[in-house]
Amino acid sequence: MTxxxxxxxxETLKSNGTQIEVNAxxxxxxxxxxxxxxxxxxxxxxxxxxxxxxxxxxNWLRAKQAEGTxxxxxxxxxxxxxxxxxxxxxxxxxxxxxxxxxxxxxxxVSCI
Amino acid sequence: xxxxxxxxxTKVAAVPVDKNKGKVKKVLVICSKGKLxxxxxxxxxxxxxxxxxxxxxxxxTFFGLEAITKKHADHLHTATVGNPAFMPGIPTLVAGLPGxxxxxxxxxxxxxxxxxxxxxxxxxxxxxxxxxxxxxxKLAADMFHLKKEDFVPEVKDIxxxxxxxALAEGEGTQIIFI
Numbered sequence: 672m673t674x675x676x677x678x679x680x681x682e683t684l685k686s687n688g689t690q691i692e693v694n695a696x697x698x699x700x701x702x703x704x705x706x707x708x709x710x711x712x713x714x715x716x717x718x719x720x721x722x723x724x725x726x727x728x729x730n731w732l733r734a735k736q737a738e739g740t741x742x743x744x745x746x747x748x749x750x751x752x753x754x755x756x757x758x759x760x761x762x763x764x765x766x767x768x769x770x771x772x773x774x775x776x777x778x779x780v781s782c783i
Numbered sequence: 784x785x786x787x788x789x790x791x792x793t794k795v796a797a798v799p800v801d802k803n804k805g806k807v808k809k810v811l812v813i814c815s816k817g818k819l820x821x822x823x824x825x826x827x828x829x830x831x832x833x834x835x836x837x838x839x840x841x842x843x844t845f846f847g848l849e850a851i852t853k854k855h856a857d858h859l860h861t862a863t864v865g866n867p868a869f870m871p872g873i874p875t876l877v878a879g880l881p882g883x884x885x886x887x888x889x890x891x892x893x894x895x896x897x898x899x900x901x902x903x904x905x906x907x908x909x910x911x912x913x914x915x916x917x918x919x920x921k922l923a924a925d926m927f928h929l930k931k932e933d934f935v936p937e938v939k940d941i942x943x944x945x946x947x948x949a950l951a952e953g954e955g956t957q958i959i960f961i
Contacts (some may be wrong), residue, residue: 764833
């Protein structure tokens with residue numbers, strides 16, 4: 672039953688001729704398939720034009736995810752890169768979710 | 784029966800949702816209580832809405848006002864008396880001993896720190912930074928003799944109940960009362 676569900680919800684994106692596996696909500700299944708070019712494409716879906724500041728945040732998120740740190744808006748606010756207000760401005764409409772999607776990491780499970 | 788058992792109840796998030804239908808666009812969270820756990824429930828829900836891209840407004844009234852005063856925001860207590868779900872087995876008489884409530888609140892805050900939960904004043908700053916708006920109730924503020932300068936700077940204004948309803952205007956608004 673679980674396998675069936677996973678199969679049903681799995682989708683693929685095409686970027687530069689490469690098949691990228693994403694889940695039903697559009698989050699990458701494998702963060703190693705991420706490239707900066709893919710980030711630009713994913714950001715376009717969210718109507719965001721990525722700047723160097725965005726990439727600083729994305730790279731920080733990816734590094735923390737690789738370390739196994741549970742991400743939260745508060746942690747991004749304490750990262751020294753952006754404060755919480757700037758984070759909301761960079762990724763409007765749900766900053767942690769949207770930035771995680773663009774960073775190619777799983778959907779955060781934080782409630783704070 | 785077999786079907787019922789096998790339903791993947793934990794996979795709710797994977798169920799496709801019609802995004803145009805009945806989406807929550809705004810929440811108005813009313814916090815009327817000053818107990819640590821009630822205030823956190825209000826803060827988590829308002830902040831959680833902002834994290835999802837949902838607008839959030841907060842209205843603090845009656846004992847909820849304690850949570851937005853400079854003096855008490857970070858010194859809220861949980862009730863040990865009249866709260867049977869908290870530390871079951873502890874007799875009410877013991878829970879009412881001097882210092883017991885402070886001790887229990889201290890322990891609870893320690894657990895919250897472990898979960899990386901911010902203190903109330905920081906939580907209010909986070910909500911403000913995320914575009915949320917925080918208001919105090921005029922009637923309750925008058926009753927407790929509180930003025931604008933008694934509240935944390937994130938409090939936008941002291942407003943009437945009518946003004947509060949105006950905050951909830953618009954399609955897709957939900958009012959949450961705590």
